[in-house]
Amino acid sequence: xxxxxxxxxxxxxxxxxxxxxxxxxxxxxxxxxxxxxxxxxxxxxxxxxxxxxxxxxxxxxxxxxxxxxxxxxxxxxxxxxxxxxxxxxxxxxxxxxxxxxxxxxxxxxxxxxxxxxxxxxxxxxxxxxxxxxxxxxxxxxxxxxxxxxxxxxxxxxxxxxxxxxxxxxxxxxxxxxxxxxxxxxxxxxxxxxxxxxxxxxxxxxxxxxxxxxxxxxxxxxxxxxxxxxxxxxxxxxxxxxxxxxxxxxxxxxxxxxxxxxxxxxxxxxxxxxxxxxxxxxxxxxxxxxxxxxxxxxxxxxxxxxxxxxxxxxxxxxxxxxxxxxxxxxxxxxxxxxxxxxxxxxxxxxxxxxxxxxxxxxxxxxxxxxxxxxxxxxxxxxxxxxxxxxxxxxxxxxxxxxxxxxxxxxxxxxxxxxxxxxxxxxxxxxxxxxxxxxxxxxxxxxxxxxxxxxxxxxxxxxxxxxxxxxxxxxxxxxxxxxxxxxxxxxxxxxxxxxxxxxxxxxxxxxxxxxxxxxxxxxxxx
Numbered sequence: 001x002x003x004x005x006x007x008x009x010x011x012x013x014x015x016x017x018x019x020x021x022x023x024x025x026x027x028x029x030x031x032x033x034x035x036x037x038x039x040x041x042x043x044x045x046x047x048x049x050x051x052x053x054x055x056x057x058x059x060x061x062x063x064x065x066x067x068x069x070x071x072x073x074x075x076x077x078x079x080x081x082x083x084x085x086x087x088x089x090x091x092x093x094x095x096x097x098x099x100x101x102x103x104x105x106x107x108x109x110x111x112x113x114x115x116x117x118x119x120x121x122x123x124x125x126x127x128x129x130x131x132x133x134x135x136x137x138x139x140x141x142x143x144x145x146x147x148x149x150x151x152x153x154x155x156x157x158x159x160x161x162x163x164x165x166x167x168x169x170x171x172x173x174x175x176x177x178x179x180x181x182x183x184x185x186x187x188x189x190x191x192x193x194x195x196x197x198x199x200x201x202x203x204x205x206x207x208x209x210x211x212x213x214x215x216x217x218x219x220x221x222x223x224x225x226x227x228x229x230x231x232x233x234x235x236x237x238x239x240x241x242x243x244x245x246x247x248x249x250x251x252x253x254x255x256x257x258x259x260x261x262x263x264x265x266x267x268x269x270x271x272x273x274x275x276x277x278x279x280x281x282x283x284x285x286x287x288x289x290x291x292x293x294x295x296x297x298x299x300x301x302x303x304x305x306x307x308x309x310x311x312x313x314x315x316x317x318x319x320x321x322x323x324x325x326x327x328x329x330x331x332x333x334x335x336x337x338x339x340x341x342x343x344x345x346x347x348x349x350x351x352x353x354x355x356x357x358x359x360x361x362x363x364x365x366x367x368x369x370x371x372x373x374x375x376x377x378x379x380x381x382x383x384x385x386x387x388x389x390x391x392x393x394x395x396x397x398x399x400x401x402x403x404x405x406x407x408x409x410x411x412x413x414x415x416x417x418x419x420x421x422x423x424x425x426x427x428x429x430x431x432x433x434x435x436x437x438x439x440x441x442x443x444x445x446x447x448x449x450x451x452x453x454x455x456x457x458x459x460x461x462x463x464x465x466x467x468x469x470x471x472x473x474x475x476x477x478x479x480x481x482x483x484x485x486x487x488x489x490x491x492x493x494x495x496x497x498x499x500x501x502x503x504x505x506x507x508x509x510x511x512x513x514x515x516x517x518x519x520x521x522x523x524x
Contacts, residue, residue, distance in 0.1 A: 028095045028096045028097065029074055029095075029097060029120055031095045032074065032091055032092060032094075032095035032096075032097040032122065033047060033074060033075060035091035035094065035095060036075060036077060036087070036088060036091050036122070039087035039088075039090075039091060040077060040079070040084050040087055040088065044077060044078050044079065044080065044084060045075055045076070045077055045078075046075060046076040046078070047074070047075045048072065048074065048075070053076065056076050056078070056125065057069075057072065057073070057076060057113065057123070058354050059105075059127070059351075059353070059354075060102060060104060060105030060113070060125065060127060060174075060351070061105050061110070061113065061354070061355055062104075062105045062106050062172070062352075062355050063108075063110060063355055063357070063358065063359055064354075064355040064356060064357055064358045065358045065359070065360075065429075065432070066110035066113075066114055067354070067355065069110065069113075069114035069115075070114060070115060070116055070117065070118070071114060071115035071116075071117065071118050071119050071121075072114070073100070073113070073114075073121055073122050073123035074097065074120060074121065074122050075122050075123070076122075076123045076125050077122065077123065077124050077125065078125045078127065078128050079124065079126065079128065079129060080128045080129065082202070082204065082210050082236055085124060085204045085234050085236060086204050086208040086209075086210060087208075088122065088124055089204055089206065089207075089208045089234070089508075090207075090208040092122060092508070093206065093207070093208070093508060097120060097121060097122055098119075098120075098121045098122070098508060098509070098510055099121065099122045099123070099124050099234075099508075099509070100112055100113060100114075100115075100121055100122075100123050100124070100230060100511060101123075101124045101126065101176070101229065101230060101234050101509075102123060102124070102125050102126065102127075102174070102177075103126045103127075103145045103146050103174030103175060103176030103177045103178075103229075104127075104146075104148055104172060104173050104174020104175070104176070104177060104178070105174065106170070106172070106173045106174060106177060106178075107177060107229070107462065108360075108361045108460075108461055108462045108463065109462045109463070109464050109512075109513070111230065111462065111511045111512060111513065112177060112229060112230060113125070115511070115512070116464065116468075116512050117471060117512070124234060125146075126144070126145050126146035126174075126176060126234075126236075127146045127351075128146060129144040129145060129146040129147075129236060129237070130144055130146040130147040130148075130151060131143075131144045131147070131237075132144070132147055132151060132152055132155035132156070134155060134156055134159040134160075134163075134242075136159055136160050136163070139163060139241065139242045139243075139244075140199070140239060140240065140241055140242060141155070141156060141165070141239070141240050141242060142237050142238070142239050142240075143155075143175050143237060143238055143240060144175070144236060144237045145174065145175050145176025145179075145234075145235055145236055145237060145238070146174065146175070146176065147174070147175045148171055148172050148173060148174060148175065148348075148351065149167045149168050149170075149171060149173050149174075149175060149178060150171025150172060150173075150331070150332075150347070150348035150349060151171075151348065151349060152165060152167065152175060153165065153167070153171070153328060153331045153348055154328065154344065154345070154348045154349060156242060157326070157327065157328035157331075158328075161247065161326055161327070161328065162244060162245060162246070162247065163242040163243070163244065163245070164187070164242065164243055164244075164245040164327050164328075164331075165194070165197065165240055165242055165243065166183070166185055166186075166187035166188055166190070166191040166192060166193065166194060166196075166197060166243060167183050167185045167194045168183060168184065168185045168194075169185055169186060169335050170335050171331070171332065171347060171348045172350075172351060172352060175238065176229065176235055177229045177460070178194060178460065179194050179195060179198060179225070179235075179238055180224060180226070180227070180228055180229035180230075180231075180235065181226060181228050181229065181410075181458070181459045181460030181462075182194065182195055182226045182408070182409075182410035182458070182459070182460060183195055183460075184394060184419065184458070184460075186281050186283070186296040186330075187243070187281070187296070187298070188281075188396070188398075188399065188400060189274075189276075189278045189280075189281050189395065189396070189397055189398030189399055189400065190243075190278040190279055190281075190298060190398060190399055191243045191399060192399045192400065192403060193226070193400075193408070193410060194240070195225035195226045195408050195410065196399075196403065196408065197240050197241040197242075197243065198225050198238050198239070198240055198241075199213075199239050199240065199241050200212060200213045200238070200239035201213060201216075201221065201224060201225075201235050201237065201238050201239065202235070202236045202237045203216055203220070203224065203232070203233045203234065203235045203236065204233055204234045204236065205220075205232075205233040205503060205504070206233060206503065206504040206506070206508040206509060210236075216503075219495075219499050219502065220232060220233075220499060220502075220503050222408065222409070222495075222499070223409060223495075223496055223499040223500075223503075225408050225409065226408040226409035226410035226459075227409040227459075227489070227492075227496045227499075227515065228409075228459040228462075228488065228513075228514070228515065230509055230510075230511050230514050231496075231500060231504075231509055231514050231515045232499065232500065232503055232504060232509065233503070233504070233509065245298055245327040246298055246299060246300075246327075247326070248300055248324050248325070248326065249296060249297060249298055249299070249324070249325060249326070249327050249330050250295075250296075250297045250299065250300060250301050250304050250322050250323065250324050250325075251294070251295060251296050251297070251322075251323045251325065251330050251333065251338070252293075252294070252295045252304075252317060252321040252322060252323060253292065253293075253294050253295075253321075253323070253337075253338040253339065254292070254293045254315060254317060254321055255290050255291070255292045255293075256290060256291050256292075256293070256315075257289060257290045258289050258290070258379060261314070262289075262290055262291040262379075263291075263372060263375045263376055263379065264314065264372065265291065265293070265314045265315055266284060266286070266291045266375055267369070267370075267371070267372040267375055268312070268314050269282065269284060269293070269312070269315075269393075270366070270369035270370065270417055270418065271369050271417070272311060272312050273395035273397070273417075273418065274395045274396055274397030274398075274416075274417050274418065275311075275397055276307070276311055276312070276395075276397070276398075277307060277398075278397075278398030278399055279297060279298040279299055280295065280296075280297045280298075280299075280304065280307060281295065281296050281297075281394075281395060282294070282295040282312075282395065283295075283392060283393060283394050283395065284392070284393040285336070285390055285391075285392050285393075286378075286383065286390065286391045286392075286393070287383070287389075287390040287391075288383055288388075289379060289383060289384075292338070293315060294338040296330055298327075300324065301319050301322035301324060302319070304317075304322065305317065305318060305319045305322065328344055328348075329344055331344075331348065332344040332347040332348055336390075356427070357425050357426075357427060358425060358426045358427070358428075358429065358431070358432060358435075359423060359424065359425040359426075360423075360424045360425075360435070360436055360439055361421060361422060361423050361424075361461050361463065362421075362422040362439060362443050362457075362461065362463050362465070363419060363420060363421055363422065363457045363458040363461035363463065364419070364420040364422075364443075364446060364450040364451070364455065364456070364457065365412050365416050365418075365419050365420070365450060365451045365456040365457075365458075366393075366416070366417045366418050366419075366420065366449070366450055366451070367415050367416055367417060367451055368417070369417060370449045374449055378442075378445075381445075382438070382441075382442045382445065385438050385441075386434045386438070387424065387426070387431070387433075387434030387435040387436075387437060387438040388438050389422065389423045389424040389425055389435060389438065389439060390423050391420055391421065391422050391423070392420070392421040392423070393418045393419070393420055394418055394419050394421070395417065395418045396412070396413070396416040396417065396418060396419070397416075397417075400413050400414075400416070401413065401414050401415075402414075405490065405491070405492070406491070406492055406495075409489050409492045409495075409496055410459075410489075411489055411490040411491065411492050412456055412458070412490075419458055420446075420450070421458075421461055422439055422442065422443060424436055424438060424439035440465075454483075454486050454487045454490070455487060456487055456488075456490070457487045457488055458488070459488040459489070462513060464512060464513060466484045466487055467481070467483050467484030467487075467513070468484075468512045468513055469481055469510070469511075469512055469513065469514065469516060477507075477516035477517075478497040478500075478501075478515075478516040478517060478518035478519070479518075480516075481497075481515065481516050484513065485497070485515060493515075494518070496515050497515055497516060497517065497518035498518050500515050500516065500517040500518065501517035501518050501519055504517060505517050505519075
């Protein structure tokens with residue numbers, strides 16, 4: 001049962017506890033480091049004085065603009081066991097040093113390993129906790145948070161090529177962060193988000209206790225499945241329900257220029273794609289003066305071509321466009337080109353080194369199709385501009401329509417046509433102004449054509465521009481965060497803030513866009 005804070009006395013106690021969690025002194029920082037050294041093997045702890053510190057920090061940074069990060073951690077702890085995580089949290093709590101937690105490093109704002117402001121913190125890097133254990137008989141798997149989704153896909157399919165898991169499209173994404181925010185992907189129309197298939201988890205809470213689903217209770221289990229990373233504790237591993245896939249799936253990748261009717265086809269796609277059979281997902285990448293339609297069909301070419309003739313003839317897809325392959329091979333296709341010429345192992349298993357690309361992302365949801373005239377303006381004005389990036393449109397519908405908004409913290413279900421991911425990118429530091437100017441301007445233009453009141457956003461495409469927590473905690477923090485929190489979670493924000501108050505009332509797990517605990521107002 002969810003705990004609540006009652007009465008003026010408890011409210012004052014809440015305020016006092018927040019003050020105790022304030023920025024630590026130099027002495028407490030030293031005490032924290034000594035505590036960590038005493039309780040965790042030295043080879044698993046990297047301080048700023050360590051020659052390996054910079055390499056370990058950068059190793060899983062996926063965005064070059066965060067390499068020279070604003071505030072670096074006091075130390076990096078690389079646990080190989082739950083007890084190391086428990087010890088780090090207890091040291092942090094005992095000496096007033098917060099921890100941030102990184103699994104794969106894809107965090108769009110880097111908040112899993114950096115602070116956007118000057119703040120003293122430690123980093124838990126879960127990269128060594130990467131085991132995947134498949135129970136073929138039960139069609140389940142336990143996957144640790146430091147594994148990548150590529151490693152998960154590979155382990156599942158190598159165990160049984162007729163089993164799979166619905167998750168994201170970039171193999172280097174860390175399981176921990178991806179699941180924490182929901183986990184959209186190419187099979188969500190058939191099987192839902194990643195979190196819709198999570199059946200258990202192991203978490204270390206703010207007290208350093210190791211809990212499974214039964215131990216944490218259903219409210220906290222609900223919150224960690226889509227409520228965003230870095231909020232409620234450290235999820236060490238997840239038990240997932242695997243899903244069946246056919247021996248052969250079919251993909252296609254069809255690019256259409258404006259001269260080939262891209263605008264008409266894209267306009268039609270908005271209503272067609274969410275209503276197609278759930279076995280078929282067609283995403284769109286808008287870039288330059290073309291639209292690229294990429295599909296995954298859980299079936300064979302003949303039935304795909306027939307469905308496309310009946311439901312989406314405008315694309316003029318034929319059997320010549322079919323690319324049959326295994327599901328695992330489809331999971332290894334490039335996010336940007338939707339092609340692959342390498343062995344699946346060379347795509348799904350490597351963990352790339354230092355990043356070379358700078359990027360910034362945003363997101364929107366569309367519930368009413370954008371008119372053709374607007375798409376014409378988008379192509380003419382925004383995709384001819386210096387610094388123009390790409391947008392990726394991913395349809396909902398199918399399974400997603402049947403899940404109630406409050407079943408998980410991810411609320412963007414029934415009525416959503418598709419989610420938009422905006423990506424601005426540049427290859428050197430001096431390219432940033434043009435790219436971010438394009439992104440900000442285009443995002444502002446799109447306000448008239450996407451969801452409103454609130455303008456919905458996807459927490460895994462995290463965007464600090466929509467709002468941040470105040471530098472210091474205060475009694476009204478949860479109310480102040482409501483503006484951006486409801487954009488990510490709609491009406492589920494309220495429950496998330498109450499769960500936070502029950503499980504982490506001192507707001508130990510905190511960052512610039514974490515969910516603050518909601519205390520009951522004092523009663524007169």
